[in-house]
Amino acid sequence: MSKKIxxxxxxxxLKMYLDVGATYGEIAQKLGLTYDQVEHTVRRYRLKPKTITINPNKVKPKDRDKIIISSLKNKLSNVVPYPPSKQDKLDKKAKQVxxxxxxxxxxxxxxxxxTEGLFEWIK
Structure with a gap:
């Protein structure tokens, strides 16, 4: 049985962070949890993350790029890298050998x- 966190x-x-527009990744980092734990809790308790609606006609192209990059960074920060494969481990061991x-x-x-120098000295 899991411990209630x-x-x-x-x-x-959590509601406070959602109200100020924090992402699940940011909330997870601040609360010492995983992204999935935060996401699951928001669904379980039917909490509503704050959505920001932006009128594209009022946003400068330069600012639009910043918004897109920020959004992608938040999504990419939650990507878990693959564990090293057996081949990677073998390659590392081979390099050490x-x-x-x-x-x-x-x-x-x-x-x-x-020793060659020693033998010449003896002769």
């Missing part, structure tokens, strides 16, 4: 150079 006070805080082999090869070359 939504107290009356927390729901009131190659680096270790190169290090050993370099050390053996240095050792061989020193």
């Amino acid at each position: 939504w107290t009356k006070e927390k729901i009131d805080v 190659i680096e270790e082999a190169e290090k050993i090869n370099k050390e053996s070359d240095e050792l061989l150079d020193r």
Whole structure:
């Protein structure tokens, strides 16, 4: 059974953030929750996020671009990256093995150079 995280006070805080036009991502970050938890709670308690209607004829093209970019940033901030694949892990391990082999090869070359110098000195 899951622990209840939504107290009356927390729901009131959520409503306050929605009233000022905060996005689900911003609310989640401020409350230490996930985007999905906030979205689900808004649906569950039938809360209404504040929608901002903009008349496109009254917005300058430069400002329109800023609005679009801001909206896309909010949506993209909620994208969860894919976990690394097995191939990525194998590639990383292979790179480590190659680096270790190169290090050993370099050390053996240095050792061989020193021993050759030693043998010439003995002759």
